[in-house]
Amino acid sequence: MVHAYILVQTEVGQAAAVAKEIGAIPGVVSAEDVTGPYDVIVRAEADGVDNLGRLVVAKVQGVPGITRTLTCPVVNLA
Structure with missing residues (x-):
């Protein structure tokens, strides 16, 4: 499972x-x-990363009122 924060400007x-x-x-x-x-x-x-990309591009970025997004995948460094 891949987790991410998506920062959105509207x-x-x-x-x-x-x-x-x-x-x-x-x-x-x-x-x-x-x-x-x-x-x-x-x-x-x-x-997975590919499904995360699809979620962001196909679903999130399709929401009216969004001007920009920045996706920050969570990494486990320890």
Whole structure:
């Protein structure tokens, strides 16, 4: 299982709607509004890197109101 954080920038005033819609996507563990350079932080999981890529490109990036995403896969260094 691969886990990742997806940092999302949205159009002005769209963060809450984007977080709600992303939160309903299968594979998304959580989607929360935040302040700072990103508007929503998403925790996602998938069976492998390829499926994670499909989740981000085909599902998350298709949500209206998103202007940019940055996917940060979780690594286990210990």
